[in-house]
Amino acid sequence: MSSLPTLVDSKITLNNKVLTLTFNRHDVRNALTGTAIADDIVNTVEWINRTPEIAVLIITGEGSAFSSGGNIKDMAERAGDFAGDVQALERRYREGIQRIPLALHKLEVPVIAAVNGPAIGAGFDIANMCDMRIASTKAKFGETFVNLGIIPGDGGAWFMQRLIGYQKAAELTFTGRVIDALEAKEIGVVLDVVEPEYLLERVQKLANEIAAKPVASLRLTKRLMKLAQRTELPDFLDICAVFQGMCHNNPEHLNAVNTMIEKLAK
Numbered sequence: 001m002s003s004l005p006t007l008v009d010s011k012i013t014l015n016n017k018v019l020t021l022t023f024n025r026h027d028v029r030n031a032l033t034g035t036a037i038a039d040d041i042v043n044t045v046e047w048i049n050r051t052p053e054i055a056v057l058i059i060t061g062e063g064s065a066f067s068s069g070g071n072i073k074d075m076a077e078r079a080g081d082f083a084g085d086v087q088a089l090e091r092r093y094r095e096g097i098q099r100i101p102l103a104l105h106k107l108e109v110p111v112i113a114a115v116n117g118p119a120i121g122a123g124f125d126i127a128n129m130c131d132m133r134i135a136s137t138k139a140k141f142g143e144t145f146v147n148l149g150i151i152p153g154d155g156g157a158w159f160m161q162r163l164i165g166y167q168k169a170a171e172l173t174f175t176g177r178v179i180d181a182l183e184a185k186e187i188g189v190v191l192d193v194v195e196p197e198y199l200l201e202r203v204q205k206l207a208n209e210i211a212a213k214p215v216a217s218l219r220l221t222k223r224l225m226k227l228a229q230r231t232e233l234p235d236f237l238d239i240c241a242v243f244q245g246m247c248h249n250n251p252e253h254l255n256a257v258n259t260m261i262e263k264l265a266k
Helices: 037-049 072-077 086-095 099-106 122-129 156-164 166-175 181-186 196-211 215-227 233-248 251-265
Strands: 010-015 018-023 056-061 111-115 132-136 140-142 178-180 192-194
Touching: 010 037, 018 037, 018 196, 037 056, 037 099, 056 196, 099 122, 111 122, 111 196, 122 140, 122 156, 132 181, 132 196, 140 181, 156 166, 178 181, 181 192, 192 196, 215 233, 215 251, 233 251
Parallel strands: 018 056, 056 111, 111 132, 132 192
Antiparallel strands: 010 018, 140 178
16 A cells, blocks of 8 residues: 555544545634645545555544635635636636545545534535535534525535435525534434534444445445446446446455355354
8 A cells, every 4th residue: 555645734544444534724614725625635535546445535624613615714805716807716616626526526435524513615515525424513514605695616506406405405505504413414414413522433433334345346336326326227237237247256255255154154
């Protein structure tokens, strides 16, 4: 396995095939603009996709917030990522924050968001780009772009309606309403809600359960889950047949079958 990627505004740890990426700019509530967090996410995903031993990614935030999204002070001053004319901003979005959804969409392993605090705007969208979300009772969620007179420029409107359905996604997006963790669970945004001191323990337990599975088939299954969203059934079944042939010829499959036979024999 190659060395872990070098990050700027995030921390990274590896334990038992589970990689944890922690946003580490709590001084700006882990904002995604004016920091290197977007670069850190992209670099981490690219490293995981090149490293077949990794089974699961956890994303969380240091401090009180998961991520506050865009830096509103920079918005007010038309500075940093928000400076320039229409053409300059369009290019900066494509070359900046829009690399996050493209990277996470291509990530080959399951990713769990451990939402430790407020996930607002693009911070909410990053959580929705993950496969699963577990929240602290201190977490809040808001698709708040319309409150600032802007739109979800990171693709949030694409992800949320696929997660909770068009009508509820429309209500949250058009009103900019902020919801707490319990409501987020009720509408299907998060899988579970736990007290803050148990958040990482709960997420790590789920991650370890997934990481215990044969990694090659786990990665292929993640690819199939994504393909199922955009592929017609006949084509999808053709892909399944090829992937299954790959699995049957992988040593992990025979090891798993023999382990199961041994358990049944006891």
